Amino acid sequence: MTDVLQELEERRAAARIGGGQKRIDAQHARGKLTARERIELLLDEGSFEEFDMFVAHRCTDFGMEKNRPAGDGVVTGWGTINGRMVYVFSQDFTVFGGSLSETHAQKICKIQDMAVQNGAPIIGINDSGGARIQEGVASLAGYAEVFQRNIMASGVVPQISVIMGPCAGGAVYSPAMTDFIFMVKDTSYMFVTGPDVVKTVTNEVVTAEELGGASTHTKKSSVADGAFENDVEALAEVRRLVDFLPLNNREKPPVRPFFDAPGRVENSLDTLIPANPNTPYDMKELIHKVADEADFYEIQEDFAKNIITGFIRLEGQTVGVVANQPMVLAGCLDIDSSRKAARFVRFCDCFEIPILTLVDVPGFLPGTSQEYGGVIKHGAKLLFAYGEATVPKVTVITRKAYGGAYDVMASKHLRGDFNYAWPTAEIAVMGAKGATEIIHRADLGDADKIAQHTKDYEDRFANPFVAAERGFIDEVIQPHSTRRRVSRAFASLRGKQLKNPWKKHDNIPL
């Protein structure tokens, strides 16, 4: 009997060593942790329950039958993050370079199925050379099985991908379909075709880092939602993100004890808006001053900075924030910012996370590059996302809300629940100068007349009261009381029930 127990421990030990100490050392030398070390950091201490530790591949080609390590290059199971259940898989680069075999894929599929059934997020840690070439089409089939489950899980449980090494070829499409992708600077990259193929086909010479490193994907492509300095920091920050998210689409977002009075007054917000309407200011200051404990988890911080997306808490409960950033491109909407915000709004709506929208938008960015790039359809994505969202929606217009962009930014007309404006708000078709030049085209030659018309227009329309008179603005609020007003608004919406008509799914302009 003792022998059997002993054998179990030996088999476990063999599985835990993965590709062997030499490869573990090599992994460390690259500044990377092993699959199991990463799980240790991701989950609460001692909470990991492993599945399929002894699964081995079934390939018999190319001499593979002689090397069948337990676990087959991926560690899977479940555990807790601050006591809340999550499922996890972590690819083991020390075993066949983390390559994906049929059985490797089956292990991932198993936890995907369990996560959907039991209502808990899936966190995938990617560190894989790609398909297990020796297995050929069986490996490809494995990828597709994982993809299909990513798709089915989408909107049911949160899915988070952490890229902690190579992720190339077909492998990129599993993370691509998850809700969030995080990368580690200098030690991870993602691309569909690598630098060698790129050179052969297009003659472009590019490094893996330039082609698909963290910087590329957080700043240029927007494939990744954030990047961190190293594995330790990345996993700690994923834990922090999970604290904001509900476990599944049947639960309300989590609530945490908080140490910040919901009625906190911030007098400094009364001077946030500069006297000159063309002077920028930092919208993040407003976000920090509204949020519980100034705690803000930003998503896609380095991409399309003219719009800010991320999570805060109000009275301990998660709220998604979308805010125009006047510091960048005057806070206008364009292709990138519309796409970024649309995806974020849809994530919040999937998981019952209320949305706070802070508006200072002068309109859509004009120009051929925008029109040729299809700003009409990309802008429509954000409009569509806000319009279909049934979660509590509270909007505060701080300054400009011009034209179609006003409509898009969670306006009353898109079923905004509370639409507040600061006294500095200007809700109008366009800025005074542009409007005057159209309305009073006949006087264009007369500078004095135009100046007078412009002033008249400003006096009449550069304020929140025209919109308030029509009920498009529910209330004009003092900037210093924004936190209290917004907190109370969301508190009043905790019982909100709103359903869209039945449909198979909508047809958002992709």
Add this chain to the structure above:
Amino acid sequence: MFKKILIANRGEIACRVIKTARKMGIATVAVYSDADAQALHVQMADEAVHIGPAPANQSYIVIDNIMDAIRQTGAEAVHPGYGFLSENKLFAEALEKEGVAFIGPPAGAIESMGDKITSKKIAQEAGVSTVPGYMGLIEDAEEAVKISNDIGYPVMIKASAGGGGKGMRIAWNDDETREGFQSSKNEAANSFGDDRIFIEKFVTQPRHIEIQVLADSHGNTIYLNERECSIQRRNQKVIEEAPSPFLDEATRKAMGEQSCALAAAVGYTSAGTVEFIVDGERNFYFLEMNTRLQVEHPVTELITGVDLVEQMIRVANGEELSLKQSDIGINGWAMESRLYAEDPYRNFLPSIGRLSRYRPPAEVADGPRVVRNDTGVYEGGEISMYYDPMIAKLCTWGATRDEAIDGMRDALDAFEVEGIGHNLPFCSAVMDHPRFVSGEITTAFIAEEYPDGFEGVTLDDAMLRKVAAAAAAMHRVAEIRRTRLSGRMDNHERHVGENWVVSAQGTDYPVTIAADRDGSTVSFDDGSSIRVSSDWTPGDMLARISTSEGPLTMKVGKITQGFRLRLRGADLKVTVRTPRQAELAALMPEKLPPDTSKMLLCPMPGLIVKVDVAVGDEVQEGQALCTVEAMKMENILRAEKKAVVSRINAGPGDSLAVDEVIMEFE
């Protein structure tokens, strides 16, 4: 008594004067430029009058505009504060003509003391000890060189109308004289509208000690002891104290009596300051007389109990001084730290912007530790490029110098300022500097002790252990809160452990926390332990921690697995990890910041005035590369080492942001 006075100034001094006026039941009128429409002094005053655009030479120093404001509001007297029109005899004359009282000295006294050359002659005649120098006007740089050689280097080149470090240069050789003469002249013309320059011997190893005098129009003159202002950077005062740790009673008396004699000689009334340079043997030389209320007057008020602004108002009202010299004593010790909007980590370059957070420590009017903060700004206010970068004067008082210093340490740690660069960490560093604590200071203190600029403070092991203990206890509180999240698995909650590794300044401290109702005992691996307790909760940006090793006050920010903690001039990233997390974190590679050593970065937002080199030039260490103007100061950027210019990215007239690359080297 006056019913209403106008304060022809802005910022903290306008607020300071308003406070006393209000105490005396006098209504106040503020004046403001476009840039100050929402300023604190405007909010505090009973009335406010707009006097023009932002630049001071179109608003605060335009006499006609101030006169209009006086007529408009019917103010009976004007307090000029310091700077601006405070030492402008034309202004004093204009007021006299209008029959409005000037809360300051007579125009004649301003005139004779306002000019440094004349004032020195008068001082000599009055029997005041003076420094050797050239009293005449200097035509050009070559004449300046000749005079400098006659006096002997080092020399100081000064704007005749100058003050506050503007238009002042020290030269050690002919080249520096030429360069200094020209830049002093330019700055003087810009700042004071008077480009006259004079030169005098630069006394080495000097202390700056000044005497506060107070005179009425009935022939009474008294002195209110001295202030030591030796902690200066480029002739700009940073820290002042009263009394001086250096003077003995005999020297104090001699300086005080000479100062009174000088005041009497020019028919002085109101508050004034006679500045001296004092050498290591307590020889003192007259520098100049400031015919106005001095910036650092609060330290004198704190040790004498006299409200100088009140005295000035009473004197201007024709009252006789109620104080006699025998009434003036020295009670305890006072310190002042000037809070400047200048970034100490960027060689103290001016910083402008919005004060997203501004929370001074609570003021304490009496008791064993007095805290006073004279300020002109508020949270949400804007620091503009148009005016002096000083935004507050933090003063502390204690029975002894050590107590005043200790009070200052805590007050600086509790002072929260975000949104702009500022010198709070530097002031903290000085308060902990052994040489400052010993009192062995000279005006060269900063240049000598911080020759390569200020790079923050490294805490010693004892202090770091205190911080580590506090951080561990704080982290544990934050982690326990995280485990209270809704949606967790019943009976399978996360257990927050007792063992942690705190890392700060490259040192790891493995600790064990034993928490109870009243606090935590944090034990270190050498067997020592520190008891900590605090009402800090996650999200609080200021932590006040009681520890068995003394109190700690820290500014707290959140970083991954820990905190950014700022105290005592140190800016620390402190991580708190479980032993296993720490073990794995130790495997992570250290990443170095990008190499900027071969670039000249713009150290502040500013305007390029001049580029002195061209591509291909070989430059020597210390050679001027270009001049950047910010906040009206011309800053010459110099080569740090011998190099060849490979690329120039900016030219005269370009407006640059911080860290923009001006030029690159091979």
